[in-house]
Amino acid sequence: MNTNQVSRRDFLRVSGLAGTALCLGFYFPSSAKEAEIINTTGTASSEIELNAWIHIDTNGKVTIFNHRAEMGQGSFQSVPQIIAEELEVDLKDVNIVFAQGNREKYGNQVTGGSSTIRSSYKNLLKLSATARVMLISVAAQKWAVSLADCYAASGHVFHKTSGNKFHYGELVVDASKLATPKEVILKKTSEYKLIRKPLLRQDTPLKTNGTAIFGLDKKLPGMLYATVERNPRLRGVVKSFDASAALKVPGVIKVFKVRMGVFKTFREGVAVVANSTWAAMQGKKALKVAWDDTGFEHINTADIYKRQQDSLQTQEGLFAKKQGEPDAILKQAEKTVDVVYQTPYQSHSCMEPVNCVAHYQGDKVEIWGPIQAPEWVQDYISEQLGLAKEKVIVNMTFLGGGFGRKAFMDYPHEATMISKEMSAPVQVVWTREDDATQGPYRPGISYRCQGAIKDGEITALKFRMAGQNNDHWRAGKTDQANRSTAEGFLKPYYDSIKNISFAEVQFETPIPTMWWRSVYASTNGFAYESFLDEIALAAGKDPLALRRQYLQEERSQLLIDKMEAVSGWKQRKKNEGFGVAITECFASTVGQIVKVSRAENGKIKIDQVWAVMDCGWYVNPDIIKAQVEGSIVMALGAATIHEITFKDGLVEQSNFYNYKMPRITDIPPIEVYIMENEANAGGVGEPGLPAFAPALTNAIFDLTGKRIRKLPFDLSAV
Template sequence: MSKETDFSRRKFLQLAGLGGAALCLGIFPGISKASVITEGAALAENIEMNAWIIINTSGRITLVDHRAEMGQGSYHSVPQIIAEELEVDLSQVDVIFAQGSTKYGSQITGGSSTIRTSYKNLLKLSATAREMLRQAAAKRWNVPLAECMARSGNIIHEKTSRKFHYGELVAEASKLTPPEKVDLKPRSEYKIIGKPVKRMDTHLKTNGAAVFGLDKRLPGMLFASVERNPRLRGKVASFDDSQARKIKGVKDVIKITMKVWDTDREGIAVIADNSWAALQGRKALKIVWDDSGFEHVNTPEIYKKHQELLVTEEGLTAKEQGSVNTTADGSRKKIEAVYMTPYQSHLAIEPINCIAHYQKDKIEIWGPIQAPDWIQKDVAKAFNMDAKNVTVNMTFLGGGFGRKAFTDFPNEAVAISQKINAPVQVVWSREDDATQGPFRPGVSYRGEGIIENGKLTDLKFRMVGQNINHWQSGKKGTANPSTTEGFMEPYFKTIKNIKFSDIPFETPVPVLWWRSVYASTNGFAYESFMDEIARSMGMDSLEFRRQYMDDERTRKLIDRLKQVSQWKSSGPQEGYGIAITECFKSTVGQVVKVSKRKGGGVKIDKVWAVIDCGWYVNPDIIQAQVEGSIVMALGATMHEQTFTDGKADLMNYSTYPLPRIYDIPPVEVHVMENKEDAGGVGEPGLPPFAPALANAIFDLTGKRIRTLPFDLAQI
């Protein structure tokens, strides 16, 4: 065992407050599929653990969570899984965040993937720990294993009522070879999973104990605020920092470059011994920007180009079945529509921030990091350092929505720390967060459908908008792989000819994932158009979807949605709209009910949502995530980010308003019960809201909304 490995082990155990003796288990996909291995065996084979359950001699369990907690509930849901098979109360489980490392596999908290990609391994891991403790107890008592039961953190010998708490058995258990197979509980026997257990992080977030990125402090840490070029590709021509340096507390002013995908964004950083001085010094800067040599975009021009391309270009085929023919003749009726969706800023409540400490032989980062393994690899490459010498520490996140998985802000913090030779916290203002991007791309769509002999026979969609994959990989010429995201797969079984195409489109505006990614825009276009087709066929909107989604699982969801919403049971002064979308292995259907507002406009009376996410952990967290998704979706129907002369226009909540409490209608969420594999929860609730609302408005008023955002008061 090398000194480095031994030191790493001791340092980790001290961090976890575990002392020397403990039972540590990890999952190792690299060894064999979902192999379980003890810490001792991992050290002997020079393998780093990639998921930890640690039980110390006091009987407490520590879970090392390799994913971020940004409000979605993984800090609670993962321990809830562990506690079930390990037969302990949640109060016996402590959680610490893992550092960024490729040894964990993917650490990205995105794509609603934390539970759906890991729950089977977590169940196996905790059940394995339980069985090893049972084996240790049976061996000590010299009794058959079948007589040893795990309950509430103890192993009990039923015949004699003897018992050991887990901590008394960890020394013997850690020397055992983990069983290759363990029996998992049937869902009918769950005591914790599937129950609305109160979240473990609630008290931390209400009593101030939770450490968010903005809360973190280091000895000798300085603070930086950066005035960045408001146009992505612009440069610094010159700057005058004489007045900034007069601000009390300002230590230095430096030019800095931040990597945004493969483009450099330049700015001037003011370094100070407190954040207020850094901000005031920044305001005192005088900068001349060089914005020559690239396009300065305007929002109307972007969408004008979209419309031109939707007429003149067929695009790259993303998915196709049959032979689509959208030509109308005497027996073939054609339905056609164009939809437009806007750019959006992320604007999480906690603005972007990051602490970095660059040293000659190592780099350490702290902050609201949504993808610590990505950050580790990116920083290592950018600063020519071995990834093993780059440590990325996660804090709690005050919202992320994809933005805090990006690499730009940690890269910038490290660059500043390198130049000033000290740890530094870089804090973005709200205006920085709103206007610097990257943004959700604005996307436009053209839908064409053919109805022949009372049936939908041909369906064609073309989308035009910036492709995030092109920014991410730098490789162009391929269709956006998310072109069909949000579109219900069962439609492919009942509609003979379908084609989806992606028309390449580029601007200098930086784009990035936004909650539910392309499903957030696709869903509006696709489910609005399907509603238009249903209406043109004279069909009820819900029954149309039931007929054209000939899939038992989806039909059960539709039937549940019809039941809970009492679909179309009210009078003519109310409108009902439905939409059903699918993303990240979950399906969500929503019904929105609207009515006319006194004095004009339309108000939302209620939203019903039914989610089929398969195997699930906590119904309260699911309800909160679907409700939150609906609120965010409502915001995205009310506002947009726009650009004038290459710069983002809307800078703060005053002009880019979040929905207020009085804007939020009653929301009723229902979770389907079945034995299917787990799907995502944090994002799938967002895409169906906007089309369901637009379809409800049409049902009430006869006005078809095809462009987002829109104002309910003006309908």
């Protein structure tokens, strides 16, 4: 981390902290590769603020600002747990609040790609340690003793020999006048009191006693409520509408056409605004809308996969990654494997449906809601409305699940346009049916996987995928291969297998698609890890032994050692099916082993799942275990229970009665293990998902000899 002295005026311009005594923090200039510590002279004030990350008033009260969304993944706990460790404060004495969207203060605030901890933990540790050192320095000066004679704990600085102490509030103003230390010594892992400890989450009491504020809980004076009837074929437009019956519903105030942005396209609908959510919903049911659905294909699911698989047989696609000459090796090989895998479209199906509050006020707009990407919302709405970005104020609430869906700009934009029409604050609520039928979805994808084997060794691998590229929806059609084509495939394989290629066969439909938990690794992982099992069989090798052979990097070997030990892989018994998969995404590697058997009724039973995560440096083991368990539950549903299908351009699923979720009775025992090392932090919220489906289907093959290449499949029918 660099240090830099800037003027107080420049600091306040950058951080927006006028009226505070803080002269310490970090900011994110676009030209810098990492955050810079900044320092300037302070003024007499009642409080200091560390670039709005840490706020300490003269009473010693500490407020920590969480710069990322909390959607169940644990940032509301993990970020403060990091700061409290090096700042030496007790979490029970800390107030945690959500930061507003502000790229200049906080850098990237997009909660996605499992990036919250891995992108910020080093900065947070250094900043907190710097603050602690400065507070200790002030206390040492007041006592006229050396720094070595003082230490910090529980929001106080203590003198070792006399027992004298100051609370931080008594030191902050003088601390703000000190020069920033250029170097600070961080704690060793062995010295941690909070980090790597399974501390109870700070948001759990709020969510159980009803004080946590989710998007639907936000209320403003004079707020109205709206629902929207949107085109069921996604790209159609409103031909006409009859609002007469809707306007007769008590509480309905106004009905009008509205248009919201979906990246590079727009979706039309008819908004019903009322004095309550119930009235708006009843008014929506009474609407009569005629749609113009011409000019785009009315897609069917069967047609999607036929076109994908036809293209995989006839097209080479755009290379995303290639080394060696896999085509030449495959052409000459005596023994090859050539198979196709298929994964379905999936809904995000967050337990909290989409909602948003917007208040358009002419020269500015303020937004509240379950938002994963506040600065993207700022960027998009400022562009659409011609407002300066600082005039688009985005406030994050708790999210009842996100999984990528709530990183989009469509619903805040729609709420803003309705508020603008009404000249009042408006809360827009999506029903479960809106959420299920409108998308966006995880794209359905087909994969063609080819491999060559000689003398029991892999000589070439060739992978091609045909499915929608999320970047095309976000940025328009491109001529570059999907940048996530190889996502999920472990990097050490490239060192041991000299001929490998990944290519995208481009495929487009009108269906809106975007990120879904673990993004393309969730589909790639099924294809690539299932294929490695088929390669192991063709090579006459044990599936885990084959991975050990070709994953020579030390961390991979240690991961496999752990997987072998906890699962009893080498002690497998007759009538037990064991399957393995190892995937990597967002800088973390997860290996999973699934054990299956036949129940007394003859149906497949999942007996046990063992998951081993190597995420490098980490914060809270309980959060990691919860995230991996949740990922496995989500993966189980996507592999064996639910999918989104289309008929004549219409989504066939609309609610949980026909897009079913896993029940508690469906969930097998899960054991989660965390590898201990000092490597850089990786992601946690998403990497636990991709390995489950291939480990499950590989286990089923081990037990039954039946190879499953298409998801979802009916577990009870295998």
